[in-house]
Every structure is written in structure tokens, then in C-alpha cells.
Amino acid sequence: MRLFKDTLAQKTMLVLTFIPGLIVLLMLVGLFLKARPILADKPFFSLLFSSAWSPLKGNFGLFPFIMGTLWVTFVALIMAVPVSLLTAIYLSEYAPRFIREFTKPVIDLLAGLPSVLYGVWGVLLIVPFVSRILAPLFGAQSSGYSILAGGLVLAIMIFPTIIAVCLEVFSSIPYEMRETSLSLGATKWETVRYVVLKKGLQGIIAAVVLGLSRAFGETMAVLMVVGNIPRVPKSVFSGGYPLPALIANNYGEMMSIPLYDSALMLAAATLLVVVLSFNILARFILIRVERKAE
Amino acid sequence: MTLPLTERRFIRRKIEENAFKVLMAASIFIVIGCLLLIVGTIIWKGLPALSLSMITQTPKGGYYLGREGGILNAIMGSLYLASGATILSIIFSLPVVLYINLYTKKNSRLAQWTRFSFDVLWGIPSIVFGAFGFIVMIFLGLRASLLAGIVTVALLELPIMSRAMDEVIRMVPRELLDASYSLGATRLETALKVVVRQCLPGILTAVLIAFGRGIGDAASVLFTAGFTDRLPTSLFQPAATLPLAIFFQLGTPFPEVQERAYASAAVLTAMILLISLLARGLIKKSTKHIVK
Numbered sequence: 391m392r393l394f395k396d397t398l399a400q401k402t403m404l405v406l407t408f409i410p411g412l413i414v415l416l417m418l419v420g421l422f423l424k425a426r427p428i429l430a431d432k433p434f435f436s437l438l439f440s441s442a443w444s445p446l447k448g449n450f451g452l453f454p455f456i457m458g459t460l461w462v463t464f465v466a467l468i469m470a471v472p473v474s475l476l477t478a479i480y481l482s483e484y485a486p487r488f489i490r491e492f493t494k495p496v497i498d499l500l501a502g503l504p505s506v507l508y509g510v511w512g513v514l515l516i517v518p519f520v521s522r523i524l525a526p527l528f529g530a531q532s533s534g535y536s537i538l539a540g541g542l543v544l545a546i547m548i549f550p551t552i553i554a555v556c557l558e559v560f561s562s563i564p565y566e567m568r569e570t571s572l573s574l575g576a577t578k579w580e581t582v583r584y585v586v587l588k589k590g591l592q593g594i595i596a597a598v599v600l601g602l603s604r605a606f607g608e609t610m611a612v613l614m615v616v617g618n619i620p621r622v623p624k625s626v627f628s629g630g631y632p633l634p635a636l637i638a639n640n641y642g643e644m645m646s647i648p649l650y651d652s653a654l655m656l657a658a659a660t661l662l663v664v665v666l667s668f669n670i671l672a673r674f675i676l677i678r679v680e681r682k683a684e
Numbered sequence: 685m686t687l688p689l690t691e692r693r694f695i696r697r698k699i700e701e702n703a704f705k706v707l708m709a710a711s712i713f714i715v716i717g718c719l720l721l722i723v724g725t726i727i728w729k730g731l732p733a734l735s736l737s738m739i740t741q742t743p744k745g746g747y748y749l750g751r752e753g754g755i756l757n758a759i760m761g762s763l764y765l766a767s768g769a770t771i772l773s774i775i776f777s778l779p780v781v782l783y784i785n786l787y788t789k790k791n792s793r794l795a796q797w798t799r800f801s802f803d804v805l806w807g808i809p810s811i812v813f814g815a816f817g818f819i820v821m822i823f824l825g826l827r828a829s830l831l832a833g834i835v836t837v838a839l840l841e842l843p844i845m846s847r848a849m850d851e852v853i854r855m856v857p858r859e860l861l862d863a864s865y866s867l868g869a870t871r872l873e874t875a876l877k878v879v880v881r882q883c884l885p886g887i888l889t890a891v892l893i894a895f896g897r898g899i900g901d902a903a904s905v906l907f908t909a910g911f912t913d914r915l916p917t918s919l920f921q922p923a924a925t926l927p928l929a930i931f932f933q934l935g936t937p938f939p940e941v942q943e944r945a946y947a948s949a950a951v952l953t954a955m956i957l958l959i960s961l962l963a964r965g966l967i968k969k970s971t972k973h974i975v976k
Contacts, residue, residue: 396870403783406776407794410846411801413839417808417816424819476704476711484708493712499960500719502893504900506927507956510934510949511722514729546718553715579701600807607809609903610931634811634903641818641907658815662808669807673800 417662425656428649437656443620445640450653452660457622458537458630462612463605465541465626466548470605471598474549478556483568483582501550509614512543517615525627532627535617540630543611548601555600559593559679560586596675603668607661609634633657723953730950733943739951743913755948758929760915764830765905765923766898769837770845773894776838777846778887782875785853786861799850806843811903813840818907831919833909837898845894852886853879885966892963896956902927926952 428437428450440451481490520542521534532538563586571581587594617629618639637654687695741754784795817836826832856879864874880887902925910922911932926948933945 392870392873396872399779399872399875400783400787403779403787407780407783407798409776409780410798410805410843413842414801414805414808417812420816420819420823421812473711473714476708477715480708480712484705485712489712493716495960495964496716496719499957500715502896502900502956502960503719503722504902504927504952504956506900506902506930507722507726507949507953510930510945511725513934514725514946515721546722549715549718577697577701579704580697582704603807604809607811609809609811610927614931614934634809637811637815638903638906655815655819658812662812665807665809665812666804669804673803677796677800 414666418659418666421655421659421662425652425659428652428656431649437653438660441622445647445650445653448649450649450656452633452653452657454620454622455631455633455636455657456660458616459606459632459634461537461623461626461630462540462544462616462632463602465537466544466605467598467602469541469545470548470552470601473545474552474597474601475556475594477549478553478560479582479586481553482557482560483578483586497550497553500546501554505547505608505611506614508543508547508611512539512611512615516542520627528627530625530627533617533629535615535629536627537616537623537630538626540612540616540632541626543615544605544608547608547611548604551604552597552601555597555676556590556594559590559597559676562593562679562682563589590679592675593679596672596679599668599672599675603665603672606668607634607665609638613638633661637661723957726946726949726953730946730948730953733947734950735947738944738947742915755924755926755929755944755951757913757915758924758926758948759951761830761909761912761923762899762926764916765833765837765909765925766895768830768834769841769898770891770895772834772838773841773845774891777842777849778880781846781849781853782879785850785856786871786875786879799847802843802846802850806847809903810840810901811906814904814907817904821908826920828908828910828922829920830909830916830923833905833923833925834919836904836908837901840901840904841894841898844897845890848890848893849883849887852883852890856882885969889963889966892959892966896959896963899959900927900952900956902931926955 432450437450437452438456439453440449441453442449442451443454481493485493516539517534519534520536520539521532524538525532525534525536567585567589568581571585572578576584612632613635616632616635618631618635619629620631620636621628623630637657640650640654738754739759740756742757743753743755780798784792784798788795813836817832817839820835821828821832860878860882861874864878865871869877905925906928909925911924911928912922913924914921916923930945930948930952933941933948936942
């Protein structure tokens with residue numbers, strides 16, 4: 391009887407184990423099935439690279455939104471990568487124990503804050519900051535609801551991802567390697583630069599890619615500060631309209647206009663494909679790094 | 685006076701070392717400062733607008749024009765939704781994690797693939813979960829409801845919870861399992877009576893982390909849970925959620941209502957802080973009584 395229970399549990403658990411993989415597949419298939427009506431209407435590439443967005447006339451060019459997403463992500467990465475990389479180096483190589491212990495909850499909390507709160511904070515602080523201080527500084531006019539504001543908020547949101555993955559990568563580098571470098575007379579920074587960064591390069595790339603894909607799909611926080619103007623952005627001070635924001639903003643009316651829902655699902659599917667491929671790439675790199683360390 | 689070449693080079697290396705130290709200190713300062721700034725700003729803006737009636741009443745007529753009422757509907761909705769999703773998520777993640785750690789060989793291919801797919805699932809943006817949940821909902825002929833929201837958020841929580849549990853259960857010492865097996869326990873008995881007990885605080889932490897994520901997520905419930913001013917009384921009614929309440933209130937053109945958005949944000953912040961404090965306390969506890 392007990393053995394039977396054990397076997398039964400084993401079978402059930404085995405079935406359940408296939409669920410996560412299955413969900414990913416289902417999502418892909420489901421979104422693409424829903425996107426099919428619009429793909430039947432217009433070729434895929436003309437949808438991706440057309441700037442005409444007027445759902446009422448049946449024009450669904452996703453190009454401005456794709457550019458919006460790219461701009462925001464790019465701005466966020468430029469700001470987030472140096473800061474989080476230096477933080478990770480400090481935490482893994484320099485920091486005394488108590489600072490490390492103190493910083494861990496901070497990073498966890500930063501990762502755990504809901505994106506709406508980032509959005510509220512962005513509206514309260516970053517948007518006025520951009521419109522009153524940063525834009526005049528560069529001689530530009532801006533309402534503050536801009537690519538730059540979105541990028542700034544996003545940068546903070548992806549700190550934890552990049553820092554955590556980098557820390558993991560650095561800790562997989564054997565300690566003896568650092569000792570060798572130090573004993574040859576290298577300074578601590580030189581050891582970091584020529585040993586830790588060099589050995590960890592692949593892992594760092596993976597960390598950045600993971601941060602990038604997180605930024606790519608972030609919705610609410612960006613939606614609240616980016617301005618939502620369906621045009622290809624001209625500078626970081628103009629408003630943009632990233633893909634996730636497009637989906638979130640229009641769910642209400644999408645059922646009432648023909649092909650609209652299909653276009654939005656195509657947007658979601660595009661998002662999914664991009665994020666999936668980035669993620670898979672990064673995870674493969676990380677698995678390889680881990681294996682080497684063992 | 686010129687110093688010898690080696691001397692100068694030494695000074696340059698020293699300067700480089702110190703310059704990067706300063707940069708690193710600045711970076712970590714930025715990271716910590718950002719968190720303090722975010723939490724500080726929201727509490728500072730939100731507290732003055734917060735009142736008892738805000739968290740004990742549902743919105744009355746004209747609430748979004750600045751009239752009376754509160755956000756009890758959203759607070760309760762979020763709690764119902766996140767609790768339901770968390771329970772559903774435990775049902776699916778705990779067996780999987782136990783399976784890949786106890787039933788398969790260490791680092792088997794299946795375990796690796798499962799971890800991999802959890803990681804990939806983790807990376808999927810919540811808006812895509814929302815869109816997917818929406819499709820499934822339409823396919824099943826459901827309307828935006830608490831149930832649809834729960835299912836979608838459960839999907840979102842699944843990878844977070846599983847990976848956190850996996851980290852703890854992986855750490856269970858081999859000897860403990862062997863001891864259990866040698867007493868004649870089956871793997872199921874070992875899993876439920878030894879491993880789960882041993883890791884209980886860690887598992888609860890994983891649950892809390894996922895719960896916090898579920899409470900805070902807006903993009904996935906936007907499509908699926910709907911929004912209402914009433915308290916949900918059944919699974920098939922739409923439910924309001926706190927993040928969406930914040931979003932909608934902030935979106936109105938009236939300053940009084942926007943003030944309330946800040947107050948609601950302060951409530952959400954307090955909830956998240958509380959949850960993460962609890963989780964942290966549990967981590968401390970979990971490392972205390974564990975057989976090492």
C-alpha cells in the first residue's frame with residue numbers, strides 16, 4: 391500500500407513536472423493563433439516596419455512601438471550596466487561582510503517592489519526632474535513624460551537582475567586564480583580587471599541580456615512615465631510608446647474594432663519571442679559558465 | 685624632479701585603483717539610495733493623504749471624481765487574488781520541486797530541463813501572461829473574473845516560487861535522506877515528513893516571496909481580473925486590485941484623487957515591506973534548527 395502510494399505520487403509528480411515547459415509552448419501557440427487573422431491580412435514584415443497606426447482605418451503598423459521599446463531599453467541599459475556591474479564587483483571583491491549582509495535585503499526589496507510603485511515614484515520625481523532640470527540642461531523642451539524618464543525608471547528596475555546574476559558568476563570563479571594574480575604583485579583592481587572580469591565576461595553578457603529582456607517586457611512603470619505617443623521617438627526627451635504599454639492601454643477597446651485584438655496579440659507574441667530567445671540564450675551561457683566552474 | 689619610470693607607473697596604478705574604488709562606492713550608494721528614495725517619496729507623499737476611511741470603505745458614488753469612499757475593494761481584491769494564486773501555485777510547484785530533487789538522480793537531465801524552463805518562464809513579462817490568460821479566458825467562455833485573475837497570477841508566481849523552493853530543498857543534506865530511507869520510509873514519506881518539515885521555513889519564505897509578487901503585479905490582472913467598486917463575493921465576479929486602483933486613481937485629472945493614489949501606493953508599499961520582513965525573519969529561523 392505504501393509502495394503503491396509512492397509510485398502513484400511519482401507518476402503524478404512526473405506529469406506535473408512537464409507543466410512549466412508546456413506552458414511556454416502553449417503561450418507561443420495561443421498568441422500566434424490569435425495573431426493569425428492579421429497575419430493573413432498583411433505580410434508580417436510590413437506590419438513590423440510600417441509606421442501607420444490608425445486602428446479605425448485598419449492600419450496596424452507596429453514600427454513606432456518597436457522603436458519605442460528599443461529606445462527605452464537602450465537608455466535603461468546604458469545607465470544600469472555600469473552601475474550594477476560596479477556594485478556587483480564591489481560586493482563580491484571588496485565589501486566587508488556587514489555591507490554585503492546589509493545590501494542583500496536592499497537588492498531583494500528593489501526586485502520585489504511592484505512596478506506600479508516604480509511608476510508612481512517616476513511620476514512624482516523622475517518626470518519633473520526630466521522636464522525641469524535635465525531637459526533645460528541639454529537645451530531641450532520636454533514635458534518630462536519621455537523616453538529618458540522611462541529609461542531611468544527601468545534602469546533602477548533592472549539593477550537587481552544584473553547585480554544578482556553577476557554576483558553568481560563572480561562567485562563561481564575559483565579563489566586561487568585571484569590569489570595567483572595578487573601574489574604576482576597585481577593590485578586588487580588589476581586582479582578584478584584581468585582575472586575576474588575576463589573570466590566572468592560570458593556571465594556578465596548573460597546578466598546584461600537578462601536585464602535587457604526584463605526591461606523589454608516591463609509594462610506598468612514604463613507606461614506611466616513614457617508619454618504614450620504613437621510616433622517614432624526623435625530624441626530621449628520626446629515621448630514614446632513601447633509595445634507592452636500599447637497592449638496594456640488598449641485592452642478595453644480591442645474587442646470592438648476588427649483585427650485590433652489580433653494586432654495586439656501579434657504585439658504580445660513578438661514580445662514573447664524576443665524575450666524568450668534572449669532568455670534562452672542567456673541561460674545557456676550561464677549553464678555553460680556553471681559547468682566550467684564545477 | 686622626475687620620478688623613475690617604475691615609480692611613476694606605480695603611482696598611476698595606485699590612482700587607477702582608487703578611482704575605481706570611488707566609482708564602486710558611488711554605484712552602491714546609487715543602488716541603496718534609489719530604494720530609500722522610492723520608498724521614502726511614496727510614504728512621504730502618501731501618508732498625509734491616508735485616512736482610516738480610505739482603507740475601511742469601498743468607493744462610494746463619484747469616488748473617482750473626488751467624493752467619499754476608500755479602496756477596501758482593491759485591498760481585499762488583491763488579498764483574495766494573491767492568496768488564491770499562491771495556493772494554486774503551491775499545489776503545482778511543491779510536487780515538481782520535490783520530484784526533481786528526490787525522485788530523479790542528482791542533476792539529471794529532467795531536473796536540469798525543469799529548472800531551465802522555470803528560469804525561462806520567470807523571464808516572461810507579466811503583460812504576456814496577461815494576454816495569454818485573456819486568450820484562455822475567452823477560449824473557455826469566461827468573463828474577466830477573480831478566477832481568471834487567480835489562474836493568471838498563479839502562472840506568474842509558479843516559476844518564482846518553484847525556484848525559491850528548489851534552492852532550499854537542494855540544500856537538504858544527503859545523509860538526512862539516507863537516514864530516512866534506511867528506516868524503511870518510502871520516498872513519498874521522506875519527501876512529506878522529512879524534507880518538507882526540514883525546509884518548512886524556507887518553503888514559507890518562497891511562498892511569501894511569490895505572494896508579494898502576486899499582490900504587486902498589475903499588468904497580468906489588467907485583462908483578466910477586471911475592476912469593480914464592490915467586494916468580490918464569488919470566484920466568477922470581477923475583482924479590483926490594489927496596483928490597478930493606484931494606476932486608475934493616478935490617471936484621473938483631479939488632484940484629490942491623485943492624492944489618494946499616493947495614499948494607496950503607501951498602503952501597497954507597507955504591505956510589501958511587511959511581507960519581505962516576514963520572509964526575512966523566516967530565513968533567519970530556517971537556518972537555526974536545521975540539521976547540518
